[in-house]
Amino acid sequence: MYERPVSGLEAKTKSRSRVIVLSVNGETHEVMVRPRHRLIDVIRDQLNLTGTKDGCQSGTCGACTVLLNGRPVLACLTLAVDCDGKEVRTIEGLAENGQLNKVQEAFLDQGAIQCGFCTPGMVMSATALLDDNPKPSRHQIDKALEGNLCRCTGYNAIVDAVLQASGQGGVKPVMK
Amino acid sequence: MDQGLNFIGKSFKRKDGPDKVTGRAAYTQDIRLPNMLVGRVLRSPHPHARIVRIDTAKAKALAGVKAVITAADTKGIKHGFVETPRYPADQSVLAQGKVRHVGEAIAAVAAIDEITAQRALEAIEIEYEILPAVFEPEAAMQPGAPEIHPSHPKVAMKENWANIGGKTETGWGDVEKGFAESDYVREDRFDCQLRTHGYLEPHVTLAHWEAEKLNVWTSSMGAFVKRAKLAKTLDLPFAAVRIHKSYVGGTFGGKIDLYPHEYAAARLAMITGRPVKIVITREEIFQAFRHAQPLIIEVKTGVKKDGTILAQEMKVINNSGAYRGSGVVVIFLAWGFTMTAYRIPNLKFQGYSVYTNLTERAPQRGHGNPKVRFAIESQMDMIAEALGLDPIQIRLKNARDAWEQLPNGDNTHQAGLKDCIKIAAERSGLLAKYGQSRKNPPADTIRRGVGIGISSYMGGTLIYPNGSGVIVKMNDDGSATVLTGAIDIGQGSETVIAQIVAEELGIGMEDVRLISSDTDTTPQDIGAWISGMTYVTGNAARVAAGNAREKLLALGADRLGLEVSELGFGNKSVFAKANPDLKITYRELIAASIATKRGDTVIGEGFWRTMRDEPAHPSLATAKGRWTENYAYSAQVAEVEVDLETGKARLVKALTVHDCGFPINPALVKGQVDGQVSMALGHAFMEEILIKDGYVLNPTWLDYRMPTVHELALSEDVDVITEKYQVGKAYRTKEVGEGLVSGILAAIGNAIYDATGVRLHSTPFSADKILAGLRKIERQKRQAAE
Ligand code: FES
Numbered sequence: 028m029y030e031r032p033v034s035g036l037e038a039k040t041k042s043r044s045r046v047i048v049l050s051v052n053g054e055t056h057e058v059m060v061r062p063r064h065r066l067i068d069v070i071r072d073q074l075n076l077t078g079t080k081d082g083c084q085s086g087t088c089g090a091c092t093v094l095l096n097g098r099p100v101l102a103c104l105t106l107a108v109d110c111d112g113k114e115v116r117t118i119e120g121l122a123e124n125g126q127l128n129k130v131q132e133a134f135l136d137q138g139a140i141q142c143g144f145c146t147p148g149m150v151m152s153a154t155a156l157l158d159d160n161p162k163p164s165r166h167q168i169d170k171a172l173e174g175n176l177c178r179c180t181g182y183n184a185i186v187d188a189v190l191q192a193s194g195q196g197g198v199k200p201v202m203k
Numbered sequence: 204m205d206q207g208l209n210f211i212g213k214s215f216k217r218k219d220g221p222d223k224v225t226g227r228a229a230y231t232q233d234i235r236l237p238n239m240l241v242g243r244v245l246r247s248p249h250p251h252a253r254i255v256r257i258d259t260a261k262a263k264a265l266a267g268v269k270a271v272i273t274a275a276d277t278k279g280i281k282h283g284f285v286e287t288p289r290y291p292a293d294q295s296v297l298a299q300g301k302v303r304h305v306g307e308a309i310a311a312v313a314a315i316d317e318i319t320a321q322r323a324l325e326a327i328e329i330e331y332e333i334l335p336a337v338f339e340p341e342a343a344m345q346p347g348a349p350e351i352h353p354s355h356p357k358v359a360m361k362e363n364w365a366n367i368g369g370k371t372e373t374g375w376g377d378v379e380k381g382f383a384e385s386d387y388v389r390e391d392r393f394d395c396q397l398r399t400h401g402y403l404e405p406h407v408t409l410a411h412w413e414a415e416k417l418n419v420w421t422s423s424m425g426a427f428v429k430r431a432k433l434a435k436t437l438d439l440p441f442a443a444v445r446i447h448k449s450y451v452g453g454t455f456g457g458k459i460d461l462y463p464h465e466y467a468a469a470r471l472a473m474i475t476g477r478p479v480k481i482v483i484t485r486e487e488i489f490q491a492f493r494h495a496q497p498l499i500i501e502v503k504t505g506v507k508k509d510g511t512i513l514a515q516e517m518k519v520i521n522n523s524g525a526y527r528g529s530g531v532v533v534i535f536l537a538w539g540f541t542m543t544a545y546r547i548p549n550l551k552f553q554g555y556s557v558y559t560n561l562t563e564r565a566p567q568r569g570h571g572n573p574k575v576r577f578a579i580e581s582q583m584d585m586i587a588e589a590l591g592l593d594p595i596q597i598r599l600k601n602a603r604d605a606w607e608q609l610p611n612g613d614n615t616h617q618a619g620l621k622d623c624i625k626i627a628a629e630r631s632g633l634l635a636k637y638g639q640s641r642k643n644p645p646a647d648t649i650r651r652g653v654g655i656g657i658s659s660y661m662g663g664t665l666i667y668p669n670g671s672g673v674i675v676k677m678n679d680d681g682s683a684t685v686l687t688g689a690i691d692i693g694q695g696s697e698t699v700i701a702q703i704v705a706e707e708l709g710i711g712m713e714d715v716r717l718i719s720s721d722t723d724t725t726p727q728d729i730g731a732w733i734s735g736m737t738y739v740t741g742n743a744a745r746v747a748a749g750n751a752r753e754k755l756l757a758l759g760a761d762r763l764g765l766e767v768s769e770l771g772f773g774n775k776s777v778f779a780k781a782n783p784d785l786k787i788t789y790r791e792l793i794a795a796s797i798a799t800k801r802g803d804t805v806i807g808e809g810f811w812r813t814m815r816d817e818p819a820h821p822s823l824a825t826a827k828g829r830w831t832e833n834y835a836y837s838a839q840v841a842e843v844e845v846d847l848e849t850g851k852a853r854l855v856k857a858l859t860v861h862d863c864g865f866p867i868n869p870a871l872v873k874g875q876v877d878g879q880v881s882m883a884l885g886h887a888f889m890e891e892i893l894i895k896d897g898y899v900l901n902p903t904w905l906d907y908r909m910p911t912v913h914e915l916a917l918s919e920d921v922d923v924i925t926e927k928y929q930v931g932k933a934y935r936t937k938e939v940g941e942g943l944v945s946g947i948l949a950a951i952g953n954a955i956y957d958a959t960g961v962r963l964h965s966t967p968f969s970a971d972k973i974l975a976g977l978r979k980i981e982r983q984k985r986q987a988a989e
């Protein structure tokens with residue numbers, strides 16, 4: 028039987044690419060990935076969800092934090108193929124019907140944002156914490172945010188924002 | 204603060220907050236264009252070498268490679284952080300003939316994807332002739348050291364040192380006489396580690412040639428500086444270069460001036476006719492990009508018994524890296540930061556900027572001030588102790604007063620330094636705590652200590668483009684569109700400018716929209732890198748909004764049949780002062796103007812330049828000429844805890860008392876204070892770029908530790924308000940975004956001494972150094988006992 032010759036390009040693509048299915052912020056996406064692709068590549072480059080930030084590409088800054096099946100992960104260290112069939116939530120998916128979640132609101136109220144580059148990752152880590160533990164202790168907050176670097180704020184306003192979002196500590200909004 | 208202000212002095216939320224907290228804000232790394240190519244930069248693997256041959260043929264022949272450039276493809280036009288007759292431009296956009304540090308850019312490629320671009324870099328053949336290299340400034344100064352560049356001719360005429368990029372020499376009085384008359388003289392030497400800025404967003408540049416224009420998006424702190432440098436090196440008219448706005452993920456000094464990848468993206472885009480984006484990796488930033496300025500400071504101070512400074516002699520040596528960079532600026536600044544805080548009747552200052560085979564330097568928040576204050580404030584405490592004075596007394600004795608005329612012709616105006624010191628002492632209870640740990644050591648191994656440091660900082664000075672313009676356009680509904688070249692790097696410039704415009708026009712914050720930081724559509728702006736944004740651009744915004752308000756009032760006078768002097772404004776309307784019910788809204792005024800006055804549109808324009816009558820910035824070599832009209836002052840207290848067993852110290856609490864004039868947005872000011880305290884504790888305890896033979900050993904955040912949430916220090920601040928805001932009048936705010944990394948660093952050093960008796964002369968205050976100091980004290984005690 029005659030077999031059509033496979034071009035070099037096709038061979039490469041066929042042997043190494045595969046389709047995975049992801050639910051991202053409630054939408055189902057089928058994406059074609061190669062083994063080397065990371066979740067951050069899919070989110071930012073293929074799905075154009077650029078709210079997830081790339082600060083170091085090496086798992087050291089936390090800017091790329093997203094939720095995978097509800098747990099915070101570093102999208103730059105997560106292989107895309109390992110996310111097949113899983114649920115991903117990014118910063119773009121937190122607000123519901125245009126209503127910010129309480130962590131987002133608290134970040135605005137407390138002045139926890141300066142350059143804003145750490146903000147998406149920081150908000151995702153804090154959201155995951157509060158989903159899991161609505162009234163975290165200060166120590167638990169520190170543990171949850173320890174992988175997220177912020178160079179601008181000194182973390183003071185960020186911790187206040189998490190306390191506000193969890194209804195603790197009597198932290199009032201500082202900004203109008 | 205003036206009563207009756209609706210917007211100034213209030214903590215409005217950031218204008219850009221909602222975009223940033225939802226992921227909508229587009230940073231340069233998020234922007235992509237159709238048909239975009241990937242650019243990469245080839246960097247030197249050697250600290251010092253001659254380039255014997257470059258062959259790009261193989262790289263060019265690779266499928267998918269669209270362009271390869273080396274110095275041969277440039278116009279050979281040099282640029283420099285400083286470009287003056289004394290210090291002409293000294294850097295090539297791509298290495299020409301020689302590389303002088305590891306990571307120096309030699310070539311760049313544009314290809315269809317990242318892998319192809321990487322393969323292209325690997326296919327470029329370069330033959331090097333390795334040259335001897337030198338990394339320590341004091342070694343590089345020695346006659347006969349490997350020559351990186353010839354010493355500056357003006358220095359070489361008189362001194363035999365090698366590799367001198369520039370020198371600042373200045374002073375007054377007679378220091379020898381001052382020392383002779385002193386009751387106590389001491390000399391100390393301080394030095395510090397190499398640190399980096401640590402902006403979270405890496406450097407990224409996207410360039411595209413379209414409609415006979417180069418369009419550029421780049422992570423920067425001053426669009427107009429970028430335009431000037433790109434136009435110059437590409438030999439293009441300014442009108443052919445447009446820097447677009449994008450959000451910026453932190454800068455701290457490390458994104459001003461021109462970087463090779465910015466030139467490369469632009470040139471490659473011009474050659475290929477396609478957009479080219481270059482994303483710099485974190486490792487590249489650590490290895491090849493500009494870091495801060497490590498200084499060696501030798502300071503000799505003579506005082507009277509009561510602590511009054513009679514004379515001071517300072518020698519500062521800066522490891523400036525392979526090019527002049529901001530190295531010749533920091534030695535000038537070191538003088539400035541020395542003379543503004545304390546009165547020094549006799550001063551001799553010498554600063555040397557020395558070439559080494561490391562990356563050239565950039566400013567870093569505070570630009571030398573942390574090191575200067577660390578040296579002077581540490582020595583102040585040592586002098587006080589020797590004389591039996593307390594740290595507050597000696598500082599109050601020497602602190603500059605309000606309205607002092609400084610030796611350079613500047614005036615301190617309403618300097619609040621003494622108030623800062625007094626309030627800091629009171630609030631912290633410093634005098635009650637100071638010395639306790641050493642006098643009555645507790646039984647356990649944890650020691651607490653307290654220390655103070657003061658500092659001063661200039662706010663805005665004359666650096667290209669020297670001033671800022673702002674345009675306020677009134678819209679038909681009474682809202683305003685503001686055109687400003689200011690760039691919001693996180694400090695909150697857009698929010699502050701909106702507050703000023705809202706106040707001056709009597710409209711709401713929600714009525715103000717900004718178009719910012721775009722060299723084609725917004726007026727020139729001084730940029731967010733010399734601590735002058737709120738003062739310079741803010742005053743320009745005030746003038747522009749005031750100009751629009753005057754036009755509205757003139758229209759109102761016409762409509763209401765009154766004199767302008769009889770009118771008030773507010774709530775988007777003009778009203779009769781005598782009868783506030785007699786009013787007309789801006790909307791109605793503009794509609795009437797369109798109907799009956801040919802609709803002369805209401806546009807206000809404003810411009811502000813600091814030191815209007817000064818022709819240029821002061822001489823970097825002699826320090827002659829005025830520097831700034833806005834000195835900010837502060838006093839900071841650190842409370843630390845030291846574990847005697849491990850030697851580990853940590854900052855427990857920081858108190859910052861500062862005179863920023865007045866805060867336009869107190870919450871934004873607090874954000875600056877907290878951020879600086881955090882950065883200073885990184886300097887004090889954690890951060891150090893380790894270099895061996897010119898290679899960075901720790902080019903990741905795993906090994907270069909920056910403060911995390913675990914290092915959060917309690918940070919309290921008090922604003923000593925010395926100025927006020929009045930609608931329609933020029934105001935004087937002082938900077939609050941840079942100077943506060945300095946006093947607190949010194950305070951931490953002094954607090955460690957207070958806790959342990961260990962006096963450290965170099966940063967970081969590592970556990971090793973503290974343990975060594977403790978052991979030395981033990982040894983001395985034993986020897987004394989024997
Ligand atoms: S980008 Fe993933 S941790 Fe920094």
Ligand code: FES
Pocket residue numbers: 139140141142143144145146176177178179180403452453693
């Ligand atoms: S706000 Fe800039 S890094 Fe956190």
